[in-house]
Amino acid sequence: MRQTKLFLLVLTFILTLxxxxxxxxxxxxxxxAQDSSQEKDAEEQLEGTEGENVLRISSTSDIPxxxxxMAEDNVSxxxxxTVYEGLYRLAPEGKIVSGIxxxxxxxxxxxxxxxxxxLREDAQWENGEPVTAHDFVYGWQRAINPDNKxxxxxxxxxxxxxxxxxxxxxxxxxxxxxxxxxxxxxxxVELEKPVPYFESYAAFPTFLPMNQAFVEEQGDDxxxxxxxxLSNGPFKMTEWNAEAGWELEKNEDYWDAxxxxxxxxxxxxxxxxxxxxxxxxxxxLDRVTLSGAQVKDNQTSPEFNSLAETSVFWMKMNQASxxxxxxxxxxxxxxxxxxxxxxxxxxxxVYGNDSNPVNFFVPENFVEHPxxxxxxxxxxxxxxxxxxxxxxxxxxxxxxxxxxxxxxxxLSGDSDVAKNISEIMKTELEKNLEGxxxxxVNVPWAQQLDIMREQDYELAVSGWGPDYxxxxxxxxxxxxxxENNDISYSNEEYDELVNAAKGELATKPVExxxxxxxxxxxxxxxxxxxxxxxxxxxxxxxxxVKGMDQLNPFGxxxxxxxxxxxx
Amino acid sequence: MMAKYIIQRIIYMLITxxxxxxxxxxxxxxxxxxxxxxxxxxxxxxQEEILLEEYGLxxxxxxxxxxxxxxxxxxxxGVSFQYxxxxxxxxxxxxxxxxxxLGAQALVIGSILGIILGMVxxxxxxxxxxxxxxxxxxxxxxIPSFVFAGLLQYYFAVQWRIFPPSFWEGPIYTxxxxxxxxxxxxxxxxxxxxxxxxxxxxxDYIELARAKGVSNNTIMFKHALRNALIPVITVLGPMTVxxxxxxxxxxxxxxxxxxxxxxxxxxxxxxxxVIMGTTMLFSVLFxxxxxxxxxxxxxxxxxxxxxxxxx
Numbered sequence: 011m012r013q014t015k016l017f018l019l020v021l022t023f024i025l026t027l028x029x030x031x032x033x034x035x036x037x038x039x040x041x042x043a044q045d046s047s048q049e050k051d052a053e054e055q056l057e058g059t060e061g062e063n064v065l066r067i068s069s070t071s072d073i074p075x076x077x078x079x080m081a082e083d084n085v086s087x088x089x090x091x092t093v094y095e096g097l098y099r100l101a102p103e104g105k106i107v108s109g110i111x112x113x114x115x116x117x118x119x120x121x122x123x124x125x126x127x128x129l130r131e132d133a134q135w136e137n138g139e140p141v142t143a144h145d146f147v148y149g150w151q152r153a154i155n156p157d158n159k160x161x162x163x164x165x166x167x168x169x170x171x172x173x174x175x176x177x178x179x180x181x182x183x184x185x186x187x188x189x190x191x192x193x194x195x196x197x198x199v200e201l202e203k204p205v206p207y208f209e210s211y212a213a214f215p216t217f218l219p220m221n222q223a224f225v226e227e228q229g230d231d232x233x234x235x236x237x238x239x240l241s242n243g244p245f246k247m248t249e250w251n252a253e254a255g256w257e258l259e260k261n262e263d264y265w266d267a268x269x270x271x272x273x274x275x276x277x278x279x280x281x282x283x284x285x286x287x288x289x290x291x292x293x294x295l296d297r298v299t300l301s302g303a304q305v306k307d308n309q310t311s312p313e314f315n316s317l318a319e320t321s322v323f324w325m326k327m328n329q330a331s332x333x334x335x336x337x338x339x340x341x342x343x344x345x346x347x348x349x350x351x352x353x354x355x356x357x358x359x360v361y362g363n364d365s366n367p368v369n370f371f372v373p374e375n376f377v378e379h380p381x382x383x384x385x386x387x388x389x390x391x392x393x394x395x396x397x398x399x400x401x402x403x404x405x406x407x408x409x410x411x412x413x414x415x416x417x418x419x420x421l422s423g424d425s426d427v428a429k430n431i432s433e434i435m436k437t438e439l440e441k442n443l444e445g446x447x448x449x450x451v452n453v454p455w456a457q458q459l460d461i462m463r464e465q466d467y468e469l470a471v472s473g474w475g476p477d478y479x480x481x482x483x484x485x486x487x488x489x490x491x492x493e494n495n496d497i498s499y500s501n502e503e504y505d506e507l508v509n510a511a512k513g514e515l516a517t518k519p520v521e522x523x524x525x526x527x528x529x530x531x532x533x534x535x536x537x538x539x540x541x542x543x544x545x546x547x548x549x550x551x552x553x554x555v556k557g558m559d560q561l562n563p564f565g566x567x568x569x570x571x572x573x574x575x576x577x
Numbered sequence: 578m579m580a581k582y583i584i585q586r587i588i589y590m591l592i593t594x595x596x597x598x599x600x601x602x603x604x605x606x607x608x609x610x611x612x613x614x615x616x617x618x619x620x621x622x623x624q625e626e627i628l629l630e631e632y633g634l635x636x637x638x639x640x641x642x643x644x645x646x647x648x649x650x651x652x653x654x655g656v657s658f659q660y661x662x663x664x665x666x667x668x669x670x671x672x673x674x675x676x677x678x679l680g681a682q683a684l685v686i687g688s689i690l691g692i693i694l695g696m697v698x699x700x701x702x703x704x705x706x707x708x709x710x711x712x713x714x715x716x717x718x719x720i721p722s723f724v725f726a727g728l729l730q731y732y733f734a735v736q737w738r739i740f741p742p743s744f745w746e747g748p749i750y751t752x753x754x755x756x757x758x759x760x761x762x763x764x765x766x767x768x769x770x771x772x773x774x775x776x777x778x779x780x781d782y783i784e785l786a787r788a789k790g791v792s793n794n795t796i797m798f799k800h801a802l803r804n805a806l807i808p809v810i811t812v813l814g815p816m817t818v819x820x821x822x823x824x825x826x827x828x829x830x831x832x833x834x835x836x837x838x839x840x841x842x843x844x845x846x847x848x849x850x851v852i853m854g855t856t857m858l859f860s861v862l863f864x865x866x867x868x869x870x871x872x873x874x875x876x877x878x879x880x881x882x883x884x885x886x887x888x
Contacts, residue, residue: 072834075661159631161613164624234663252671253834254745278744281838282829284727288735288742456610456847463622477619493621 063273063575065555066296068280068289072253077233078215079153079160084567090215091566092258092275095243097127097146097197097212102572104479104563106209110141110219110242111197122204122517127212129195133265135221136241143191145219152225153216155184162216166477172200204516210478214565244270244571255279258570271557271574290550296575297551297558302426305363305548313553316364316546320373320563322484323473325351325435325540330465330498334418338468341537342407347469348393348540350400351438357543359434360427365546369393372484372530373544376476376563380519386481386527392534393541397442404443415445421461421470424452431471462496471542476564481526482511483564488538499538504529586871590864597860598649598853602642605849612658612847632658634849645853654857655850659843665854669836673858675745676823676835679754684820687759688766688813695770696802699778710767717764723826726757730830743832754831758824762816766809773805806877814870818862 069085078090091099097111107113111127118125133141153163154177167174172188188200201208211217224240231238236247236256244266245258255278260270278294280286283301290298300308308314327347329338337343353367366374374387408414422432432450439448448469453461461467474494476483486492489508490500507529515522533539551558557573613620613628629635633644648655654665698710733753734742740753777783778801786796823837836855843851874881 072660074659077661080661156627159628161620161624161628164627165619230662232662251834252668253839254832278832279834280743280832282832285730285743285830285832288730291735292738292742294742294744454609454845456608456845460610494619 062577063271065272065275065570065573065575066278066294067275068278068286068295068298069255070279070281070299072279073250073256075233076239076247076250078149078218078220079158079163081215082161087215088566088568089247089256089258089277090218091243092245092570093239093241093243093247093261094215094218095133095141095264096214096218097129098209099571100213100562100565100569102557102560102569104560106213106479109213110146111212120517122206123201125199125201125208127197127199129197130265131195133242134263135224136246136261136263137221137224138263139221140194141219141242142194143197144194145221146197146217147189147191148222148225149218149220150189151184151187152220154178154187156180160216162214162477166211166214166216170201170203170205172202174202203513206516206519206522207478207480207482210480210564214478245272245275248274253279266571270571272570275570287550296555297549300363300548300550303362305361308548308550309363311550313550314548315551315559316548317559317561318366318375319475319545319547319561320376321473321475321545322368322371322373323471323542323545324371325542326462326467326470326472326497327537327540328465328467328469328497331468332466334416334468335498337407337411337413337416340407340411342403342410344537344540345393346400346404346407346443347439348400348537349396349403350442351435351540352395353542354395355438356431356434360430361545363546363548366544367395368541368544370530370534371474371487371539371541372481372526373476377479377481377523379523386523388527390531390534393537400442401444404446408445413445415447417447417449419449419451419468421451421453421458421467423455423458425455428452428455435469435471465496465498473545479563481523481530482508485511485526485529485533488533497539499533499536501532501536501538504532504536507532583868583872586868590868593864594857594860598646598857599642601853601856602645603638605852606638608844608847610847612849649853649857654854657843657848657851659846659848659851665850668839668851669854669858672834672836672839673822675833676828676837677821679751679758679827679833679835680817680820680823682751682755683758684762684813684817686755687762688809690759691763691766692770692802692806692809694763694767696774696797696805698767698771699774700797702775707771710771714764714767714771717760718768721826722757722761722824723830725760726754726827726830729753729757743830745833750831754827754833757831758820758827762813762820765812765816769809769812770805773808774801777801777804803877807874807881810870810873810877814866815863818859818866822859822862 071083071085073085073089074083075081075086076090076093078094081087081090095109097109098106098113099109101107108130110129110133112130115128116125127143127146129141129143129146131140135141150167150171152158153160154167154171154174156178163174164178168178169175173182173186176182177184177187190198192198199208205211219242221240221242225232228238233239236250239247241247241261242264244261244264246261247256248259249257255276258275258277260273261267264270278289280289283299283304286295286298287300287304289295325347327338327344329335331338357363357365357367368374369390369392370387372386374385377386378384379386420432420435422428429452432452436448436450440446451467458470462470462472474484474487485508487494488497488499488504489495490502490505507525511522511525511529515525534541547561554576555573556576558568561567562569611625611629612634613625626635633641636644645655652666654669657663657665657668660668694710694713698707701707730742730753733739741750742753744750783796783800786800822840823833823835825837825841827833828835828838836858839851840855840859842848843855
C-alpha cells in the first residue's frame with residue numbers, strides 16, 4: 011500500500027518532467043507539428059542558415075506582427091521590409107531606389123496628382139506567381155479597408171490618396187480607392203492633392219503588394235507563422251519561435267537575388283541589454299546595440315560605432331495649461347526655459363553617448379535642398395544653452411508677468427531613462443532660473459501619452475521620428491490646432507508657410523523647401539519648443555559586418571538587402 | 578468519501594476562479610492609458626476612437642464583462658492587442674512550455690538537494706556540516722536569484738565559456754537558468770527540513786524506535802523523513818506555481834521565451850485579453866496545486882484526514 015503511494019508520487023514527478031520537456035522541438039509557432047514535412051523543411055533550412063554567411067543579431071522584442079499593414083513599430087517594419095518588396099525600397103544613405111517598380115520610368119503628371127509606376131516583369135512571389143499591378147491594387151485596398159484596422163493606412167493615405175478618407179470612414183467601399191492596374195505591369199495612383207514625398211510612401215510597408223489568393227486562403231492565420239507568409243523580397247522567413255527568435259534565408263527567387271550578399275539572418279530575442287552584450291562578447295552575435303552604461307564602457311573599443319537617428323527630442327511648454335498657461339504664453343518666459351539647461355549634460359546623464367545637442371527641431375542629415383543638395387538644417391543658435399541670456403529673459407518675464415517665485419510641474423515616464431530626464435531637468439532649470447521650482451511627475455508611459463494629449467501638463471520632454479523623407483513631417487507638428495500640436499503654439503505667419511508647403515507649393519520643390527526652412531526659423535524664434543538633442547544609437551559591430559553603418563532616415567532602420575559579411 | 582470531498586473542492590475552486598476573473602476584470606478598468614499607443618503619440622484621438630469601437634472597448638463595462646465571461650466559459654480568451662491577431666490561448670501555450678520546463682527542473686533538483694542538505698545538517702547537528710549548510714541556506718534565501726543569474730552568466734558563460742550565455746535551444750541551455758532558479762527552493766527546503774528533522778529526531782517515538790534497536794537508516798527514512806516532510810510540502814506547493822509560471826528577471830537575463838515576462842509586459846502595454854488570460858492561468862494552477870498539496874498530506878501522513886475527522 012505504502013509503495014503504491016510512493017509510486018504515485020514518483021509518477022507525478024516524472025509526468026511533470028515529460029510533459030514539460032518537449033518544449034524545445036516543434037517550436038514553429040502556434041500550429042506546430044501540423045505538418046511533419048514542413049517541419050523537416052524548416053530544420054533543413056535552419057541548418058542551411060548556420061553557415062558562414064549568416065548575419066547574427068538580436069532584437070529587443072518579438073515581432074509584433076508580420077502583416078505589413080499592421081506594422082507600427084521598429085521591429086515589424088524592419089522585418090516586413092526584409093521579406094517583402096514594394097514599389098521602391100530604401101538603400102544605403104537613405105536613398106530611395108527601384109523595387110518592383112522601375113524608378114527611372116515612373117511618370118508623374120504635371121499637376122502631381124497621378125503617378126504611373128511601371129513594374130518589372132521578372133519579380134515573383136515565393137510560390138512562383140508573378141508580382142503584378144493587381145497585387146498592389148489589392149494590397150493598398152486591403153490596407154485602407156476599415157475592417158483591417160490599420161493605423162498607418164489611415165495616417166498616411168487619408169486626405170492624400172483619392173477616396174482614402176471616405177473609405178476609412180466607411181462611406182465608400184475599399185474597391186473605390188483610386189488605384190488601378192491598366193495592365194499587369196502598370197500601376198496607377200491618383201491623389202487628392204500633390205504629395206511631394208510620395209516616393210517615401212512607395213518604400214513604406216503599408217504600401218506593399220499582397221497576393222490576394224494567398225492572403226484569403228490563410229484567413230485569420232495570415233502572417234502568424236512562416237508558412238502563412240508569402241515573400242516577394244530579398245529574404246524569406248523559415249522559422250519563427252515566439253519570443254525566442256526567427257530565421258531568415260536568402261530568397262533565391264527574388265528578382266535581384268544576385269545582389270543579395272547574405273545567405274541568411276538569424277535573430278534572437280534578447281530583452282536584457284547585458285545579456286545581448288555577453289552574447290556578443292562570446293561571439294554568438296555579430297552586432298549588438300548598446301544601452302545605458304554599456305555605451306561609456308565600450309566607447310574606446312575599435313568595434314564601437316554611433317549611428318545618427320532622425321529622431322529629435324525637445325521640451326514642450328504647454329501654452330494651454332490651466333495652471334501655468336498665462337506664463338507659458340509669454341515669449342521671454344519660454345525663451346528663458348529653453349536656454350537655461352545644459353543640453354550636453356542632459357545627454358551625458360540620460361544616454362551617456364555621443365548624441366548631438368541641438369538648437370533646432372528638423373533633424374540634420376535628413377533632407378537636402380532639391381537643387382543645391384545642401385542640408386535642410388543650417389543650424390541656429392536662437393535657443394542655444396546660454397545661462398546669461400536665460401537669466402535676462404527670465405528677469406524680463408518676471409517683470410512682465412509680475413511674479414517672483416513659480417512652481418512648474420515636469421511630466422515624465424516611470425522608466426529609469428525617464429526618471430533621469432526629470433532629475434536633470436529639475437537640477438538644471440532650478441539652478442539657473444531663480445525663483446523656479448520644478449515638481450517632477452513620473453507616470454507610466456501609457457498614462458503620460460494620455461495626459462499630453464489632454465494637455466493636462468506644464469512641461470514635458472517628447473520627441474518625433476519621421477515616417478517619410480520630408481521636412482513637413484516635423485514642420486507640420488506645430489500648426490495651429492494641428493493633431494500633434496499639444497503645446498497650443500499658434501503663429502499666423504508660421505501657419506501660412508506650412509499650409510503653403512502642404513498646398514500650393516507642392517509642385518515647386520525649391521520654394522516649398524525654403525518655406526519650410528523659414529517656418530522652422532519662426533517657431534524657434536518664438537521658442538515654441540525647447541530643442542534638446544538629435545539621438546544616436548550606439549552599437550558594437552564586428553569589423554566584417556558591412557553596410558550597417560548608417561540608419562535609414564525613416565521606415566526600416568537597416569536595409570539587409572545590401573548588408574555583407576566580409577569574413 | 579474521497580470522491581465527494583474532491584467534487585466539493587472542485588466546486589469551491591470554480592467559485593474562487595469566478596471571483597478572481599471578476600475582480601481582475603474590474604481592476605483592469607482602472608489601468609491608466611490605452612492599449613493603442615505604441616506609436617509614441619502619433620495616433621490621433623479619432624483613430625483611437627475607431628479602434629476602441631472596433632474592439633468593443635467603448636461598450637459599458639457590464640456588457641464587456643458579460644461578453645468576456647461567456648467567451649471564457651466557452652474556452653475563447655480573445656486575441657491579443659500587442660501581437661496583432663494572435664490568440665491569447667496560443668500566446669499562453671507558446672510561452673508556458675519553457676517556463677514550466679525550467680520551473681520543474683529547478684523545483685525537483687532544488688527541493689531534492691535542499692532536503693538532503695537539511696537532513697545532513699540535522700543529523701550532523703552543530704558540526705561544520707551543519708554550519709556550512711546553514712550559511713548556504715541563508716545566502717540562498719537572502720540574495721535574490723537575479724544576482725546569482727548575473728554571476729553565473731558572467732563566469733560560466735562569458736569568462737570560462739562552459740555554458741551558453743542565453744537562449745532556449747536545448748538541454749545545455751537550461752543549466753544556468755535552472756541553477757539560478759533552484760537556489761531559492763533549495764535554501765527554503767534545507768531550512769525547513771533541518772528544523773523539522775531536529776524536532777522529529779528529538780521526539781519520543783524516535784527514542785522508542787532507537788530503544789527497540791531499529792536500524793539508523795530505517796529511523797531516518799521511514800520515520801523521521803516522512804514526518805519532517807509535511808511543512809516542506811506546504812511551502813513547496815505555492816512555490817511550484819511561482820516557479821512554473823516563470824520569473825520575469827531570470828527569463829530576461831537568459832533570454833528564455835517564458836510566460837513570466839509576457840505577464841508583466843501585457844500589463845504595461847494594457848493588453849487586456851493577455852492580462853486576463855495569464856491571470857486566469859496562474860489562478861487555475863494555484864488552486865489546483867493547493868488541492869494536490871492537500872491530497873498529498875493524506876498520502877504522506879495518514880493522520881491528516883481530509884474530511885474533517887467526524888467519521
